Amino acid sequence: MNIEERNKIKLFNKGLEAFRQHNFYDAHEFWEELWSDYRLQDANFIQGLIQLSVGYFHISNFNINGARGLLNKCKPKLIEFYPEYRGINISIIIDAIDKSLKFLEKNPDTSKFDWSLVPKI
DSSP, rough: OHHHHHHHHHHHHHHHHHEEEHHHHHHHHHHHHHHHSSSSSHHHHHHHHHHHHHHHHHHHOOOOOHHHHHEEEEEHHTTTTOOTTTEEEEEHHHHHHHHHHHHHOOOOOOOOOOOSSSSSO
8 A cells, every 4th residue: 555545544534533523623624635635536425524524513613504504515425425435334424414404403503402413433
């Protein structure tokens, strides 16, 4: 494996770890670097993960419109890779997005967001 491949794997995994710890901004940064610095066959998948992480970041910053917009925007990109890709169950992510959006419809106060709805990836 060459250095470029190792760097791509490292950035992807750092993004996953940050997302799993609910460090959504950091996850976005790692995946954004991966997406912008390398020619990726699965660029739409990585872009979907970027939008997913920024959507949840917006919730943490009380930006409901930004959250709704990005959670809706990432779905079609991730669905392209359904049902599983890179060891990630896409159906779990889509289900979590739908539940998060429904929660936000009923509870527009993002300070009361149920963080257990964030997908486990």
